Amino acid sequence: MTLGTRRSDISHFQCQMLQSIIKNIWIPMKPYYTQVYQEIWIGMGLMGFIVYKIRAADKRSKALKASAPAPGHH
Amino acid sequence: MNESLFTPFITPTVLGLPAAVLVILFPPLLIPTSKHFINNRLIIIQQWLIRLILKQMMTTHNAKGRTWSLMLTSLIIFIASTNLLGLLPYSFTPTTQLSMNLAMAIPLWASTVAMGLRFKAKITLTHLLPQGTPTPLIPMLIIIETVSLFIQPLALAVRLTANITAGHLLMYLIGSSALAMLAINLPLTLITLTILTLLTILETAIALIQAYVFTLLVSLYLHDNS
Numbered sequence: 001m002t003l004g005t006r007r008s009d010i011s012h013f014q015c016q017m018l019q020s021i022i023k024n025i026w027i028p029m030k031p032y033y034t035q036v037y038q039e040i041w042i043g044m045g046l047m048g049f050i051v052y053k054i055r056a057a058d059k060r061s062k063a064l065k066a067s068a069p070a071p072g073h074h
Numbered sequence: 075m076n077e078s079l080f081t082p083f084i085t086p087t088v089l090g091l092p093a094a095v096l097v098i099l100f101p102p103l104l105i106p107t108s109k110h111f112i113n114n115r116l117i118i119i120q121q122w123l124i125r126l127i128l129k130q131m132m133t134t135h136n137a138k139g140r141t142w143s144l145m146l147t148s149l150i151i152f153i154a155s156t157n158l159l160g161l162l163p164y165s166f167t168p169t170t171q172l173s174m175n176l177a178m179a180i181p182l183w184a185s186t187v188a189m190g191l192r193f194k195a196k197i198t199l200t201h202l203l204p205q206g207t208p209t210p211l212i213p214m215l216i217i218i219e220t221v222s223l224f225i226q227p228l229a230l231a232v233r234l235t236a237n238i239t240a241g242h243l244l245m246y247l248i249g250s251s252a253l254a255m256l257a258i259n260l261p262l263t264l265i266t267l268t269i270l271t272l273l274t275i276l277e278t279a280i281a282l283i284q285a286y287v288f289t290l291l292v293s294l295y296l297h298d299n300s
Binding site: 032036037039040042043044046047050 | 141142144145176177180181182183184185186188189192
C-alpha cells in the first residue's frame with residue numbers, strides 16, 4: 001500500500017490531530033469550558049432537549065399521517 | 075437565476091450532502107490570527123476593532139460578567155460577518171434560519187438565568203416583581219414578568235431572523251421588479267435601481283446593527299444576572 005493510506009498511517013494522523021486539538025484548543029480554553037461556561041452547557045442541554053422534543057413530535061406526526069392517510073376533502 | 079422567492083433561504087446542499095456547517099464555519103477563515111507581537115495593517119485594524127467592541131461592551135460588567143468577554147465578542151463578530159457576507163448575491167445567510175438563531179439565543183439566555191439562580195437566587199426572583207407595584211396587582215404582574223422572561227430568547231431569535239430575512243426578500247423583490255421593468259419603462263427602472271442601492275446601504279447597516287442588538291441584549295441579561 002502507498003504511504004499515508006495504511007491503517008497505521010491513518011491512526012497516526014488521527015493521533016496527531018487529537019494532539020493538535022488538545023494543545024491548541026483544549027489547553028487554552030480549559031478554564032472557560034470547565035468553569036466559566038458551566039451554565040452555557042446547561043443551556044445547551046436545554047436546547048438539545050427542545051430539539052429532541054421537536055424532532056420526536058415531527059416524526060410522530062409524519063408516522064401518523066403515513067399510517068392513516070386522510071380521505072380526500074371536498 | 076433563482077426560481078422562486080424561497081430559493082435564497084434553502085439550506086445549501088452540495089450533491090445532496092448538507093453544506094450548512096461549512097457555510098457557518100466559513101466567516102472565521104476571513105479573520106486572520108497572528109502569533110507576532112507587531113502585525114501588519116490588516117491585523118492591526120482587526121485587533122483595534124475587537125478592542126473597541128470589547129471596551130464598549132464590557133465596561134459596565136463586574137468581574138464575573140467579564141469572564142464572558144470572549145463569548146460576547148465572538149458572538150458579535152460571528153453574527154456581523156455572517157450577515158454582511160449574506161448581502162453578497164447568491165450567498166446563503168445562516169442567520170435567516172430561525173433554527174440557527176434559536177440555537178444561539180436559547181443557550182445564552184438559559185445560561186444567564188441559570189447563573190442568576192445559582193449565585194443570586196433571591197435577587198433573580200425579586201426581578202419578577204417591579205418596585206412600587208400596588209398590592210392587588212402583584213399576582214398578575216408576577217405572571218406577566220415570568221412570561222416576559224420566557225419570551226426573551228424567542229424575541230432574540232425572531233428579531234434577528236425577521237430583520238435579515240425581510241431585508242433579503244425586499245432586495246430580491248425590488249431587484250426582480252427593476253429587471254422586469256427594464257424593457258418596459260427605463261426611467262422607472264432607474265428610480266427602482268436607486269431605491270435598491272439605498273436599500274442595500276440600509277441592509278448593510280441593519281446587518282451590523284442586528285449583530286450589535288443581539289449581543290447587547292445578551293450582555294444586558296448577563297448584567298442583570300451576574
